[in-house]
Each structure stands twice: as C-alpha cells, then as structure tokens.
Amino acid sequence: MNSAMSFVHLHVNSCFSNHYGTAWPEELVAAQSDAAAAALTDRDGVYGAIRHIRACQQHRLAPIVGADLLMADMSSLTVLAHGHDHGYGWASLSRLVSAAHRVAGQTRRRGSNWRLAALSFERVKQLLTGGEAIGVDLLLGPDSDVGRAVLSGDYQGALDRWRDWQRLLPDHVHLEIVNHYARPGLAGSVEHAAGLLALAVDQGASMVLTNAVRYRQPADVVTGDLLDAAGALLPLGDFDAQGNAEAWLKPAGQMRQVAADVVAAASLSPSVVDQLFDQTAALADRCLIDPDGDLGWCQPKVPEMAIIGLSGADPQAVLRQRCWSALPQRMPTPTKTAKAQIISRLDNELSVIEGFGFASYFLVVADIVDTIRQMGIRAQARGSGAGSLVNYLLGVSSVDPLEHDLLFERFLGEQRSTLPDIDVDVESARRHEIYRAITKRYGLNRVTLLSMHNQYRARGAVRDVGLALGLSAEMIDDVAKSLWRLDADQIAEALERRPELRDLAARVRHQPQLRLLLSMSARLDRLPRHLSMHPCGVLLSDQNLLSLTATQPSGLGIPMSQFDKDDIDYLGLLKLDVLGVRMQSAIAFTIDEIERHSGQRVDASQLPDDDPATFAAIASGQTLGMFQIESPGQRELVGKMRPDCMADLVADISLFRPGPMKGNMITPYVEAKLGFSSTAILHPRFRSFLADSHGVVIYHEHVLRILADCMAISLAEADELRRRLGGSTMGEIETDFRRRASQRRDQQGQRLFTDSQIDKIWSVLQEFGSFGFCKAHAAAFAATTYQSAWLKTHHPVEFMAGLLEHDPGMYPKRLLVAEAKRLGIAVWGIDANRSGDHWRVETQGDQRGIRLPFTQLKGIAQAEVQRLIAGQPYESIADLLARARPHRPTMRHLAALGAFDQLAPRANRAGIIAQVRLLTARQQLARQPQQEALLGLDGQTLIEIGAGGGGAVAEVVASAEAPTDVLAAELDLLGIDVSQHVLDPWRERLNEWGVTPADQLLKLRNNSSVLVAGMRVASQTPPTKSGKRVVFLSLDDGSGVVDCAFFDEGQRRIGPELFRAPLLAVHGHTRRTGERGISITADLAWDFTQQSMPTLDD
Amino acid sequence: MYEWVVMDVGELIPVWLKDGLPDRLEWRSRHWLVSRRPMPWIDRMPWWVTAAVDGEVHLGEQAMWRVQAIDPSSGDVVLMDLAVEEPGWCRVTAVIE
The missing domain is CATH 3.20.20.140 (Metal-dependent hydrolases)
Incomplete structure (x- = not known):
C-alpha cells in the first residue's frame, strides 16, 4: 500500500452503531x-x-x-x-x-x-x-x-x-x-x-x-x-x-x-x-x-451428521433410502404413467440435491420438522420448498407437488449455490418451545436465533426529532399520531396528497417549528433504531457457529446472532424460518375443543378436499376468520369467483397480490372460471399446464414452463430467466426469447410458434414481469385456508372459540364475537365459576356457546387469574374475595361485567356492583368498627341501604353504575361488546335516518343511494390497478360487515376522521361485485355519535 | 481543566500571523506577544437555535485559535479564544485565566 498517496480509515462507525452512526x-x-x-x-x-x-x-x-x-x-x-x-x-x-x-x-x-x-x-x-x-x-x-x-x-x-x-x-x-x-x-x-x-x-x-x-x-x-x-x-x-x-x-x-x-x-x-x-x-x-x-464465503455449513444420529453415514445414501421407503405411504396408489413420472421426478431431484452436496441439509430440515411433529405441534412447510417431492416424502411439506403440478426447479435450480430456504409454519403459541427443542437437540454451539434491526419510520422519527428539538409533548404527539404507516421520507408527499393530513399540512405552512420537525424526521428515515429478535428465523451450522457469528441475548435464553436474514447466505449458514402462525394455533385449539366435546379427533390433513358445504361457505363471501381470505378485498374476490375446488383456492390466493392486481389478471380468471368468456389459451402447447388456471398465466411455475417450452431450455434455466424478468436485462431476454422461439420446429420441420404467437406470448410474459406468485407457496397456504373453512363450516362453535383464543386475523376480537352471534352462537361473559384462562366452548342445556375467559379482562394479573381458577367453585362474592383475593379494581371490574351475577342471583347488577364496592371498601375501612357493623355481609344478601346509611355507604351507592352502562364497561374493560352490540344504543337514531343494515344490502340494486353505519373494524389502503390510493373502511353493524371504498373525493370530504372515528355513518352508492358481493362507494362519512346527519348537497 | 472567567468579550482585534499562526495581537489598547504555540480548533453554531425561528438549518463551522499571549511591558499573561473572521482580524470569544 502506498501510504503517501492513500489513507485507510481504520475506525469507522456506520448507522449500525445505533443512535450514533449516520450512514449505511x-x-x-x-x-x-x-x-x-x-x-x-x-x-x-x-x-x-x-x-x-x-x-x-x-x-x-x-x-x-x-x-x-x-x-x-x-x-x-x-x-x-x-x-x-x-x-x-x-x-x-x-x-x-x-x-x-x-x-x-x-x-x-x-x-x-x-x-x-x-x-x-x-x-x-x-x-x-x-x-x-x-x-x-x-x-x-x-x-x-x-x-x-x-x-x-x-x-x-x-x-x-x-x-x-x-x-x-x-x-x-x-x-x-x-x-x-x-x-x-x-x-x-x-x-x-x-x-x-x-x-x-x-x-x-x-x-x-x-x-x-x-x-x-x-x-x-x-x-x-x-x-x-x-x-x-x-x-x-x-x-x-x-x-x-x-x-x-x-x-x-x-x-x-x-x-x-x-x-x-x-x-x-x-x-x-x-x-x-x-x-x-x-x-x-x-x-x-x-x-x-x-x-468460507457462501460455503454451506450444515450440522454434523452425528447430531442426527447418522454418524459416519453417507448423507446421500440416507436421503435416497428415506425418500424411496416413504413412497408407498405418501403416494399409495399411482397409475402406471404416474408411477413412471414419480420415479423420474424423484431421481432428478435427488441428483440435483447431490450435485450441490445439500443432502445433509435436507436431512437436517427433515429432522427438525420431525422433532416439531413429535412434540405434537402442527407444522406446515410453506414457500417454494413445497414444490419439492423430496420435501413431501420427508414429511417436511404436506402438499403433493405432482398433484398440484409444482416445480422443483422453482425451489432449487441448477444455478443456486447457497442453501435454499425452507420455511415452516407452526403454531404460534408454541414457537418458543420449538426453538428450545432445536437448541437442545443441536446444542448451543450450533444454534442461534436470527436478529433484525427495527428501523425508524415516520412516527418514531417524529417522536425522537421532536424531543431533540425540544417541542412540546402535545405537538409531537399530535403530529406523530396522524402519521400512519409512513416512511419518514414520504412525509412531505403525504402532506400534499392525503386529505386526512390537510389540517397538519396547513399548520406546517405557517409554523417553522413544524416544518423543521418534519424535514429533520426525514433524515432518520429507515436508520436502524434498535435490535430485536427476528420473528421466526433459526440459524444452524456446524459446531463452529460461534466463531462465525457474534451473539447477544435474545430474552429467550437462546442467543441471537448479530447478523440478519440478508447476511446468512453469504456466511453459508442454514436458516430455517420457523414461523409462528396464529391460524395454526387456532386450528390446533379447535381440534382439541372438538375432541373435548365429542371425543372425536379430526385430522385436518386428511379432510376430503371437495366438500361442497365448505366451498359454499367460501363462495358466500362470509369468510371472516378463514385463513388468507377474510380481508375486505378477498371477501369480494371469493364472492365474485365462487371457488369450488382446491385449484381455485390456490389461484385465489395467488391472484390477490399487488402484481396480478396491477396486471389485471383477476378479471380474465374470474370470467373464464365462471364461463363468461371462453378460455383463449395462449398457445395450444400450453393447454396441459394452464388447465389449472383456466388458461390464465398466474404462477411462476407457468412462466417457467412457457419459457422452457418456447426456448428449448431446462426448467432450471427458465427459473434463472424468470428471476431476471422485469429487470434491467429485459431487452437481452426478449431478443433471446424471440430468436429461440422462432427456431423451434416440430417433427415435420414446421415452426412451433408463429411470429404473431411469439408476440402474444412475449407480451404476456412482459406484463407478468417479475410479479406473479409461486404456486407451491399458494398451494401450501390454500391447504390451511381450506382447513379453516372446513372447520368454520362444520364446527363453528369450536372454531370461533379457537379464533378468539389465538386472534389470528386482521380484525378485532369484538368483530369475531359479532360474527359468532351472527352465526347463532351464544357468547357468554366472564363468570366467576365458569370462566377459565382460555376461551372455552360451553354447553348450557341444549345450547352450545363460547365463554369469555378471565384473561380477557384488561389489567388482570396472571396470578389473579390463577387464584380465581384454583378457588372455583365459589358460593358467594365474599367467598370469592376471601379465597381468590383479587385486587380491588379487578373485583370492581368483574362486578361491572356481570361475572358475579350468578353468585347473587336475586340481586340486580347495580346492587352487586354496590355490594362489591362495599366489600372492597371494607378492607380499607377495617379500622372503623362502626361502619363494619353496618354492613353485616353474608355475601348472598343484598344490603338494604337505609336513609341514614352512613357517609361511606351513600358515597358508594351514589357512584354505582346503572345497568345501562354495562355496554360501556364491556367496551372499556374487555374491548368486546358482549351483552349487546355497540350500535344498539344508537339504533333508534340510525333507523330514523333510514340506515340499511349490512345483511339487507344484497336486496338493493346496483348503484342505489344508501346510508350505512357501524363500528370500524378495518382500515386498508390496498394496491390498486391505477396506483391511486383507495381507502377501504370496513364497518360492522351486528348483522354483518359492510365495506366502504373512499376514492379521492370521498377521502377529501371525510378529512381527518378517515382514520380516526371509530363509529361512522357512511353515505354512498351500492356496487355489486358478484352474486353474493356488494360494497359501498362512499361519498360522505361522519362520526354519527358527534354529529347529526349532514345535508347531502349532491 | 481551565477556569473560565466571564469578561466582556466579543471585540474584533488585529492579529498578526507568522508562518500561518497568530504571532502578535492588539487587545484593549495593549500589544501582546503570543507566547506558546497556538492550538487550532473548530467551533460551530448551534443550528437548532436559529432553526427554531425560521425552520431552516444553517450549518456554520468556525475556525478558532486558542492563544496564550504575554504583555511584555507588564508581564501579564492571557489565554484567549480567537475566531478567525477576516484576514488580519479575529474576534475574541473567550478569555481564560
């Protein structure tokens, strides 16, 4: 090194020195x-x-x-x-x-x-x-x-x-x-x-x-x-x-x-x-x-075979043997042609795996999945790994890749030299157990968790910059709250465009301090803020892992690597995404509850995959709680498409993504599916592999096959090309594609593809770009979608309890309760003698319903819950207070929610609340004997409070809540309206206005003027074809969910309330989206609790 | 390290350089000779003070000298910070005893 001319900076801090360095x-x-x-x-x-x-x-x-x-x-x-x-x-x-x-x-x-x-x-x-x-x-x-x-x-x-x-x-x-x-x-x-x-x-x-x-x-x-x-x-x-x-x-x-x-x-x-x-x-x-x-840059480092009990064995031989011996069980009765196909596919996969030297990697992944299943935990491979027959035979994946026409090459091509990703979805509630089990099996010197850096986004940046600039807490809070899901460098643009930010934008123009706050916040955009545990990544390698990665505590007792997911391939470490999926927990819970009540164990992986009732439920659009198809957009899509087989579900999940939406792939699919338009297949040669999607190119797998057939290249080469579609080398790919396709000849020497066919095929590929979806991934998802739909259809009580327990979806629990009620399922509040620490299915007479657990009460301590359960049953409120010893606020909250109603059957709620206030006040007043004498509690008797009942007593009664406040208490303390719907107190006003309930909307014609009202359950800004922002608000009114779309004008009129008001009335026009689908195009919305109906001037 | 003595400072004074370093100066009607090698340092304006007023960030770095000088006639010694303003002139920003 020529030291006179150059200088090496030996001491440089980047932004990975959190709250210090400023550059990447x-x-x-x-x-x-x-x-x-x-x-x-x-x-x-x-x-x-x-x-x-x-x-x-x-x-x-x-x-x-x-x-x-x-x-x-x-x-x-x-x-x-x-x-x-x-x-x-x-x-x-x-x-x-x-x-x-x-x-x-x-x-x-x-x-x-x-x-x-x-x-x-x-x-x-x-x-x-x-x-x-x-x-x-x-x-x-x-x-x-x-x-x-x-x-x-x-x-x-x-x-x-x-x-x-x-x-x-x-x-x-x-x-x-x-x-x-x-x-x-x-x-x-x-x-x-x-x-x-x-x-x-x-x-x-x-x-x-x-x-x-x-x-x-x-x-x-x-x-x-x-x-x-x-x-x-x-x-x-x-x-x-x-x-x-x-x-x-x-x-x-x-x-x-x-x-x-x-x-x-x-x-x-x-x-x-x-x-x-x-x-x-x-x-x-x-x-x-x-x-x-x-x-060992990019060199795979896999745990030694001795760890999985294969000391000295040849991993390739073991892998071959395990796959072949699993064949009869995993693929029991293939036809003769199918058998030949299976054998050649397996041979091909095994030789590619051996070529890369990845056999031990597959064995390790299989070993881990086995370990998880042996713990009785649901596990389901997702992602491109489901396209591998080897993974299916090893039990890593539960989707048969031949049945769904999934391609191994999409998972592991010939070009790949780093370890492929295999992602496993498991029950979220038991994720940490799995991490510990893996660590125990492989040893702390071979396993760490993955970390990730949380980055500054708009809200956090505004808070920290506001503090740095010494602005008032109110000002910072006000601005931070209005910046919703924004990157800090998008603030300026959002202020200009978004109607809900117009008040803020006006203030920014006049207040230099605010302007400074926002411009300074952009400087922090996306800088790493602090390190946290990655939600699902587990790293494994050989015994030298800790020489390769520095670690730090994760809070789980297992160290986490300082490297993140993007670093792992370069280090050659094995990364397994063990992703906790709440739906998997909800399904496991549902199956346990079914067994608890019926004695029968449902095997979700063995369900018939053509159940008409299940598909009818999906097609009805009433898909709340069903995996991946419960969002407003998905409810609209399934209502329109009316899926009736697994292939449709796989397509549905693939189509509902930004790429296919922008590429307008949904309409052709739906029309072909419903028989509105005859399937114009791109080329007769593609008929066999496009049959699964009614001729529409949806999947990566389709693109691979088209490229391979037109260009006479291998599927692995095709996958390499696919990855480059939409990139900077598009021109080169096109030239190559056209040349090769035009050279393709049949046995008679005739061209296989005419120039106009090539034009058409290329335009589809070009449009498809790098979008589209890996079918293997969608097929793995669809299996869970189907299972959840089947359970909701056939075991709705248990399934809704499972959803409430594990909260897997995008909606608040109160909507799940409303949905349960809509299905005719009783939902019972917390009861001192019946509630537990989980949501439970309960039978009362011939009615089956769902019981709220103690844990749903906000602010209740785990220890209190355990004491309450341990002491059950209770004879009286005093008995409960004496033995379970809940804190005073817990007692009062339980009383307000009616948890003690059954302990004092002759009393009304107000009386019980008063009694509990006295009982709990008693502990405070214990040193005042004259008051104590006055109470004379036996727990069952409601106290008679006379005119001269004493100061403390009068005060307590005066503040006792009226039964009409029960709803408010429920919303406040549970976040769920159990006894009545949150809209019920407003029904009279809403009826006067002529509000249409959600379940009556389907009776209206398209483009009818309509007024709806409800509680906000979701706010979304999904991707749209035009790229313009559309805001979807979903409102629940107890009879169902109505989805309202706000376009530019609608957004402008509602202004700041758009993302704020919980209770909204919306005026708009109906838009039919299919036989069972309807939504509202909104032109006006307001908080109906604050404001009476505005005049509609147009 | 140093005791800061608050004095009425801020005046612009003539400073003569030698080999690029302050060598002599005139302050409070007296001639001073620099008696130790001056230390260069760089100060800056606190941008957040002015930014709070107009919403703009002005970055300003200021070349400074820490100078020790002696008045040969009285033997008085002074330690001062000088901000370099224009050729031949510095502003006294602090006087340290």
Missing part, C-alpha cells in the same frame, strides 16, 4: 472507493459486517472488520480482526463481541442509548491469550483508559495503563491518534491528540491515525446531533453536543493536515506524519479479511 456501510464504502481498504468498527457489534464486505467486494476494496467495545470502566476499546488466518481473527473478534454482551450483575445506563459495559481488562485477557495466536489488534484512542488519563493530565496513569496493555498483548496494541479539532481541553482536541502522540513516541509504541468517523460528510453532523439527542433522551442544548463536524471520512490529503497539526502541536519532527501514515497502513495490511478463507 454501503454509503461509507462507496465514499472510500479510492482507498485500498475500508474498515467498519461499529459499537458493540458486527451487525453491518457482511454488508460491508459485500460493498467492499463491489468496489474492489479489501474489507477490514472490527468493533468498538465499551469496557466496564466506561472507557472504550476498538478491536480489529486479523485476516487471512483461516478465520482465527474473525473468531477472536466474534468471541470478544459476544462477551461484551454477556453481563453479570448490573448494567449501567446512559440515557436511552445505554450500552452494555461488560468487558474488563481481565476478561479481555482471558479471551485473547492462551490460544495459538491473538487474532486481533487493539486501538487505544482518546476514549480509552490511556486516552482519558492523558486528557486529565495524569501522565503516569496513562503510562501505567499503556504498559498493562502492552504486557498483555505485546505488538497488538496501538495508540490511536484522533484529531477532531475539538475545543482545547476536550477529547479529540489537537492538544489531546498531541499528548497521546508524545506518549507513543516516548514509549516507542505503535501509533495509528484515524478520524473516528461517524458520518460520511460534514453535513451529516445534523443527523448525528438528532441521534445524540434521541440517545440521551434530552433536547439539543441540554447536553454536550458534538463540538463540530469533523468526524467524517476525510480524504488522504486532509488526513495529512490533521496529522501535521498534531505533530506540530507535540513539537515533533514533521517526519512523524509519515510514520503515522506508515504504521496505519501496516496495521491495515494485517487486518484485511479474506471472505473465502476466513469466513
């Missing part, structure tokens, strides 16, 4: 493209390391990776990993970083931006010495213990600390000279740097120059200030902000000046500048990471 690793690397190497040294982690290495590869720079670690004495240490040592240095760095997160005892906090301070000198000594090498170099800079001693003028202290480090790691510690031109007397001043430099020269210590970079360019200092304020939880001006904007990636020339000023201040010879540059370059050379040699 990629931006930082791009800005250093004329250097020889680029380093990344984030705080307490290597979160950005893989992105950094990838960026370095792209810019042909050598990567350097390290970390800034906080020591227990709050000094800091910068660690750089050695490279080209078969990963030894990387492993040392990983271990140090992991250790920095392992804290015994207390942690210290500094504002919200607190960092763990776990490492001591002794711990560093333990971790780095005693091995065959050290593996890392350490930088002792201005914030190190040595640097701090220099700053405070304690030269002897600095010398002692330096000698300690030097003795510990001879030749591996360097004094780091940082000159930020800070105010003299502060860290980072010329004076401070000169002091450290003098020490280095005096002691003959190695010294390196860095700029302790935290932003790419000076202007980014503002972002740094905002992050500092967010970290300190203080407004700017209330803490010591950065002194200037010097901590940026200065080019080599400026770094020479930086060094020269320090050297001059230390009264040293100018040649020391060259020494600094030389030693910095020499250290950089020692720390260049070799991704292949050090990390």
